């Protein structure tokens with residue numbers, strides 16, 4: 841039975857980061873009981889984020905930083921910050937040399953949500969190739985395993 845959901849959301853102009861998202865999804869599919877929803881960051885609403893049990897956030901490097909589309913998403917999530925707290929998060933980026941800088945910029949912003957980090961994040965040069973695939977699948981599976989183990993919050997009524 842599927843009862844946990846991972847939101848994979850990303851900014852991608854020419855398809856490299858989108859391809860990396862699809863490979864991460866392959867890893868998630870290996871774990872029973874965990875599903876995923878994959879959408880571009882511009883199409884995400886705070887409620888989509890609040891209702892997910894874990895996240896893979898991705899961006900291409902733009903001026904050695906994350907893309908504005910994903911930055912805007914993060915900046916619009918203050919209303920659901922509490923609901924994101926402690927949930928597993930995997931970050932992924934692509935770039936032409938400065939993908940690690942983009943990853944670091946995302947780590948800084950996402951840290952305010954008190955994530956359960958799934959590390960290391962993925963920083964891939966250009967279009968992901970065969971050599972990047974195994975690692976990205978492994979990290980997707982690791983994310984899904986962590987999501988599967990998370991407990992639903994218990995509310996204590998006084």
Ligand SMILES: Cc1cc2nc3c(=O)[nH]c(=O)nc-3n(C[C@H](O)[C@H](O)[C@H](O)COP(=O)(O)O)c2cc1C
Nearest residue numbers: 852853854855856857900901903904935936937938
């Ligand atoms: C406007 C623009 C700025 C970019 N800036 C950087 C950068 O600062 N560092 C870098 O490594 N790559 C940079 N790139 C390259 C892209 O990040 C890289 O090609 C990436 O893999 C593209 O991902 P996408 O296909 O998902 O859009 C830039 C590309 C564009 C179009």
